[in-house]
Amino acid sequence: MPSSTADILAQLTGLVGPAAVIGAPEQMGNYLNEPRKRFHKGAVAVVLPSSVAEVQAIVRWANEHGVGLIPQGGNTGLVGAQVPLRGDEVIISLTRLDTIRSVDPAAGTMTAEAGVILENAHKAAEAQGTIFPLWLASQGSARVGGLLSSNAGGVNVLTYGNARELTMGVEAVLADGRLYQGLNSLKKDNTGYDLKDLLVGAEGTLGIITAATLKLFPKPEDYETCIVNIASPDAARTLFQLLRERLGGRLNAFEIVPALGLDMQLRHAMLDRDPTAGPSPWYALIEISRMAGGQAGLLQAAIETAFERQLIDNAVLAESLSDRTRMWAFREQMSEVQSKEGASIKHDVSVPIAAVPQLIAEGSAAAERLFPGIRPVPFGHMGDGNIHFNFSQPVGADPKTFMAQADEKLHEAIYEIVLKLGGSVSAEHGxxxxxxxxxxxxxxxxxxxxxxAIKTALDPRNILNPGKMLP
Amino acid sequence: MPSSTADILAQLTGLVGPAAVIGAPEQMGNYLNEPRKRFHKGAVAVVLPSSVAEVQAIVRWANEHGVGLIPQGGNTGLVGAQVPLRGDEVIISLTRLDTIRSVDPAAGTMTAEAGVILENAHKAAEAQGTIFPLWLASQGSARVGGLLSSNAGGVNVLTYGNARELTMGVEAVLADGRLYQGLNSLKKDNTGYDLKDLLVGAEGTLGIITAATLKLFPKPEDYETCIVNIASPDAARTLFQLLRERLGGRLNAFEIVPALGLDMQLRHAMLDRDPTAGPSPWYALIEISRMAGGQAGLLQAAIETAFERQLIDNAVLAESLSDRTRMWAFREQMSEVQSKEGASIKHDVSVPIAAVPQLIAEGSAAAERLFPGIRPVPFGHMGDGNIHFNFSQPVGADPKTFMAQADEKLHEAIYEIVLKLGGSVSAEHGxxxxxxxxxxxxxxxxxxxxxxAIKTALDPRNILNPGKMLP
Incomplete structure (x- = not known):
């Protein structure tokens, strides 16, 4: 390694110019402060390349000197992949690589650089009558490189898949500074190992993604959205099965939220009015899309069948865009509202869909046994078996005491149940x-x-996001 | 390596018993003769393990002694991945690992061992009211391990994806004999590198797949199938675009066949009657599926719009299962019929969908310039940009002379065009x-x-399908 911070700053400045290097800790706030404020190490520098060639130069330099590089996009990640672990790393921010290189609606592809904000990718797709169907709460700040490196999920995975499935090819700078030119617009290409899927979801430990070819889809003519009142996760599972049989790939979203989620949001005035049909132990937000010329009213018909089978108690269909927006706000604000209710402990887990009811029942019971009064708030992507199994502190408890007592023990209890059910301890956050x-x-x-073995083969000097992802 | 063939046979017999080892060359026919009879090297032995533990024992032994192992399933591959290259390898046939370990229609998963024949996987899925939507001409003999190792495609990739996308997890024996236990039924799991997708499509060079968790889908209530008469690939492209906008993910198949393909099949009495609406330069076979409760007649409505826009000249809709079967036979017999027309030269290529017409036009013209009288028969998965760009010899030419003169030159000409268009020289065969x-x-x-680097990291002694896939 260069002998001092001053050396590193001087050498980086030599590579990309003074305007692209931040060395003063007090100017690094945007790059260090991640959403949940859990990680507090500083960085030696933040460097902001403006071109792929500059990224290559920086990586080549880092590899030569054994300097750890942390690739960073919108800094919205929830597991600390994009912020320092040791304190001697350089953050390489991809925010200036924010060109949408091409949009080709006929081919159904967009090529976007790593620094493109997701919302801008949405707009560029929609300007051409298409959609890029990766939708999640942080889309106003999350960027393509980070979304791919974390294999982001979101609310439309049921129909369109997660970030990996939405990516056709990537361009990435490897540990030795060479460029892997894997952009492509081919639906089928069996000429070698699947390097794209290896780089996607690798959290920047195998290469720094600089651009990607993303899949675009025809823009649906309309959406049908509803919130149903439902007695239990078990009934939700049966309803999901029914809808999947009736609607196949048109079922875009099936999200569940418990009564407490609605109570909290209404109490904190986060909704202008109740988007549901009235009090219920659980709610499911369901959405389907309709293509041009397609049949309208399919969701309503399916919901009527669910009524007949006594799977649901009540339902409300969105009758306007503002209804739909309010329903989705209710779902998307679930994380935010918890921060207004004191301390919370979160688990981003998945299990086979059939096991979701058991996960919620056993997890809630275990938490209550450990910490009487704790408030389970499991919500999220039931259709993917992916539950954000969160807990809010008991009303009136001291947040710090609660965290000190509960954090570790609750994790252990929940993960034990998840693993028993054949689940994953990190469904989408990494x-x-x-x-x-x-x-x-x-x-x-x-x-x-x-x-x-793969990490060592592709990054022998361990300079790419060192210490992350791999124990 | 053990010093002699006799040693190898003795040691393998010690591992798995005499009934699981074939040493006599005259008994190896089924394992050596691949579909196109292009590869003619012998093997030292064929070994037929009956359990995962036996596969592990064989691989451990091979790694210790530096013996090359060739994993083989149904021996239907078209690029020689599953047959010897050098002659000193041992073929490890997975045919005896043919248990379907579980079918779970509620979770939408099936766990099948590598030796399960695709058609048997279809039947097991359908017995539970679901489908496993990987359909291809060789499904009566192709097996799960080979289908995954070659990332097979087939006729329903538009809706369901190729083998990689249809696989949730794999179990595989690694080069050191350890078992990678990657079976899972999770739709989301971001706990590490995407090892599943690395093993799928690796042609057995990184590990030997012993089982896989496969995705099942609700069985459609009905299919709507038609063949349209269409003037050109360009019109087909426009029609595809229209259908994709109208039908989204319900469009299961969009296959094209040139007039010559129909002529040949009728001439060789491979069809009991003409499945089309009459003579046309090109045909497109189109199929959509309808879920329970879904609207009927969607394909017909879309086809009527295509008529109005003068994209198609004529069309015939399947009115019975036998109509549908005949239409698909017409498509699926395209490879077979060519063998009845003398020598043929084949290219399994893909380009961005928008470039398919240019590929066909330029490729056909180049071939005609090189070999006047040559008969282009480009057909296949237009909707994936994946054309089987085949050529039959000129009528009356001597097959051997034609192959000797044309094979290399035609490959060069076609691949040059494919690469110019940003395409792949192996779309689905590997x-x-x-x-x-x-x-x-x-x-x-x-x-x-x-x-x-990955190959060396995971198979340092190069015993897994040595010499295949990697130049």
Whole structure:
């Protein structure tokens, strides 16, 4: 490594100019402060390349000097992958690589650089009559490179898949500074190992994604959206099965929220009015899309069948765009509202869909046994088996005391149930630094060895996001 | 390596018993003779393990002694991945691992061992009211392990994706004999590198797949199928675009066949009657599926719009299962019929969908310039940009002379056009040994280096299908 911070700053400045290097800690706030404020290490520098060639130059330099690089996009990740772990790393921010290189609606592709904000990718797709169907709460700040590196999910995975499935090819700078030119617009290409899917979801540990070819889809003519009142997760599971049989790939979203989620949002005036049909133990937000010329009213017809089978108690269909927006706000504000209710403990987990009711029942019971009065708020992507199994502190408890007592124990209890059910301890947020120890405990050691072998093969000096993802 | 064939046979027999080892060359026919009879090297032995533990024992032994192992399933591959390259390898046939371990229609998953024949997987899925939507001409003999290792495509990729996208997890024996236990039924799991997608499509060079968790889908209530008469690939492209906008994910198949394909099949009495609406330069076979409760007649309505826009000249809708079967036979018999028309030269290529007409026009013209009288028969998965760009010899030419003169030159001409259009020289059949030299010429050298680094990391003694896939 260069002998001092001053050396590093001087050398980086030599590569990309003074306007692209931040060395003063007090100017690094935007790059260090991640959403949940869990990680507090500083960085030696933040460097902001403006071109792929500059990224290559920086990586080549880092590899030569053994300097750890942390690729960063919109800094919205929830597991600390994009912020320092040791304190001696350089953050390489991709925010200036924000060109949408091409949009080709006929081919159904967009090529976007790593720094493109998701919402801008949405707009560019929609300007051409298409959609890029990766939708999630942080889309106003999350950027393409980070979304791909974390294999982001979101609310439309049922129909369109997660970030990996929405990506046709990537361009990435490898540890030695060479450029992997894997952009492509081919639906089929069996000429070698699947390097694209290896780089997607690798949290920047195998290469720095600089651009990607993304899949675009025809814009639906309309959406049909509803919130149904439902007695239990078990009934939700049966309803999901029915809808999947009736609607196949047109079922875009099936999200559940417990009564407490609505209570909290109404109490904190986060909704202008109740988007549901009235009090219920659980709600399911369901959405389907209709293509041009397609049949209208399919969701309503399916919901009527569900009534006949006594799967649901009540329902309300969105009758306007503002209804739909309010329904989705109700779902998307679930994370935010918890921060207004004191301390919370979160688990981004998945299980086979059939096991979701058991997960929620056993997890809630275990939490109540450990910490009487704790408030379970499991919500999210029931249709993917992916529940954000969150807990709010008991009313009136001291947040710090609660966290000190509950954090570790509750994690252990929930993850034990998840693993018993054949589930995953990180369904969509990844590993980063938050879940490194957990991964060591739960992951098949053979898989970990394969990961290590691949990491060593592609980044022998361990300069790409060192210490992240791999225990 | 053990010093002699006799040693190898003795040691293998010690591992799995005499009934599971074939040493006599005259008994190896089923394992050596691949569909196109292009590869003619013998093997030292064929070994037929009956359990995962036996596969592990064989691989451990091979790794210790530096013996090359060739994993083989139904022996239907078209690029020689599953047959010997050098002659000193042992074929490890997975045919006896043919248990369907579980079918779970509620979770939408099936766990099948590598040796399960695709058609049996279809039947097991359908017995539970679901489908496993990987359909291709060789489904009566192709097996799960080979289908995954070659990332097979088939006729329903538009809706359901190829083998990679249809696989949720794999179990595989690694080069050191350890078992990677990657079976899972999770729709979302971001706990590490995407090892599943690395093993799928690796042609057995990184591990031997022993089982897989496959995705099942609700069985459509009905299909709507038609063949349209269409003037040109360009009109077909426009029609595809229209249908995609109208039908979204319900459009299951969009296959094209030129007039010559129909002529040949009628001439050789491979169809009991003409499945089309009459003579046309090109035909498109189009199919959509309808879920329970869904609207009927959607395909007809879309086809009527295409008439109004003068995109098509005539069309016939399947009115019975036998109509549908005949239409599909017409498409599926395209490879077979060519063998009745003398020598043929084949290219399994893909380009961005928008470029398919240009590929067909330029490729046909180049072939005619090189070999007047040659008969282009480009057909296949237009909706995936994946054309089987085949050529039959001129009528009356001597097959051997034609192959000797044309094979190399025609490959060069076609691949040059494919690469110019940003395409792939192997869309779905893979690399094996057939396209090794080609891959060296056309693949990004950085990607090849990444592949080599991964191969060396996971199979340091190069015992897993040595010499295949990687130049």
């Amino acid at each position: 590993i980063g630094q938050l879940k490194i120890d957990l991964l060591r405990q739960v992951k098949d050691p053979v898989a970990l060895d394969m990961m290590r | 690399i094996g040994q057939l396209k090794i030299d080609l891959l060296r010429q056309v693949k990004d050298p950085v990607a090849l280096d990444m592949m080599r």
